[in-house]
Amino acid sequence: TQLLEQSPQFLSIQEGENLTVYCNSSSVFSSLQWYRQEPGEGPVLLVTVVTGGEVKKLKRLTFQFGDARKDSSLHITAAQPGDTGLYLCAVTQTGANNLFFGTGTRLTVIP
Amino acid sequence: EAGVVQSPRYKIIEKKQPVAFWCNPISGHNTLYWYRQNLGQGPELLIRYENEEAVDDSQLPKDRFSAERLKGVDSTLKIQPAELGDSAVYLCASSFSGLGSPLHFGNGTRLTVT
Numbered sequence: 350t351q352l353l354e355q356s357p358q359f360l361s362i363q364e365g366e367n368l369t370v371y372c373n374s375s376s377v378f379s380s381l382q383w384y385r386q387e388p389g390e391g392p393v394l395l396v397t398v399v400t401g402g403e404v405k406k407l408k409r410l411t412f413q414f415g416d417a418r419k420d421s422s423l424h425i426t427a428a429q430p431g432d433t434g435l436y437l438c439a440v441t442q443t444g445a446n447n448l449f450f451g452t453g454t455r456l457t458v459i460p
Numbered sequence: 461e462a463g464v465v466q467s468p469r470y471k472i473i474e475k476k477q478p479v480a481f482w483c484n485p486i487s488g489h490n491t492l493y494w495y496r497q498n499l500g501q502g503p504e505l506l507i508r509y510e511n512e513e514a515v516d517d518s519q520l521p522k523d524r525f526s527a528e529r530l531k532g533v534d535s536t537l538k539i540q541p542a543e544l545g546d547s548a549v550y551l552c553a554s555s556f557s558g559l560g561s562p563l564h565f566g567n568g569t570r571l572t573v574t
Contacts, residue, residue, distance in 0.1 A: 353502075380560065391464070391551050391565025392503065437502050441559065447493075447516060448563055450502030 353451030372438035485554030
């Protein structure tokens, strides 16, 4: 059983469109992180959300942590080709700094 | 500031051969991680070091995998003998100690076992 399920697994959209990707679990977490990974590179941290219901914005990216701290969403407004990549959510294990990653959403933005 | 450095970037070996990966973390980062990432999936933790001590190696297949971080700085991950199913990207990451410290990843070593 996967701790973190991400959906959709693949997403291909035209430049300028909006999109939302999801990260879901049956477990409660104290915090959740979102990473973006481009081909041939390691994941890069985008944001950490901590409080239930928290919303954080990073330019055209909006991240929300669910009220119950079991799920999160990432919304991208007016997607650009530079947004192409693998989007990963991740959580830490209680009492340790080990990151557990979700299954990932591979986003392709077509110019 | 230099990031996490990994080498080699690519490695192609035949099954049953040994292989080793090297990682140099960001200076001052006490915690070092090795992850494995299969194609189209998220990374999975293999082992975590706090300085030179392996504090979590529960996911490391110890029959063929080994790792060391002798001086608490750089680290090597070894597979002997390699199997076809070991083909993946091996990622190294580092962070300061303490909960919530962000992880910084290297660009990985892509291993292909033929």
